[in-house]
Amino acid sequence: RFVSLKAGRVNSRVGPGVNYSVDWMYMKPGLPMEIIQEFDTWRRVRDADGSEGWINQSLLSGRRTAIVAPWQRGKEARINLLDDPQKDAGIVAIIEPGAMGTIKSCDGQ
Structure with missing residues (x-):
């Protein structure tokens, strides 16, 4: 866990x-x-x-927190955060590797 x-x-x-x-x-x-x-x-x-x-x-x-793609830290990379787990989903944010954030469930908890 x-x-x-x-x-x-x-x-x-x-x-x-x-x-x-x-x-x-x-x-x-x-x-x-x-x-x-x-x-x-x-x-x-x-x-x-x-x-x-x-x-x-x-x-x-x-x-619950997370680090975005820590294995790519220091590289010229950007990670697309999508609004849905589908390949045609919209991009909500573009995040740099190593960025840290809090994980919340879809119901806001």
């Missing part, structure tokens, strides 16, 4: 606990993460670049 970071400063550790060393510090609230394992109050997560680490659940939010 996917979550996002609550705070603007979140430590990612090499193991599930404060006694494990910090491997990475995230400085971007709302950054999307995929939970790949759970242990007590700790979640092993993977970021959009594929880096993995353990973060305490209190620093994670159920708010």
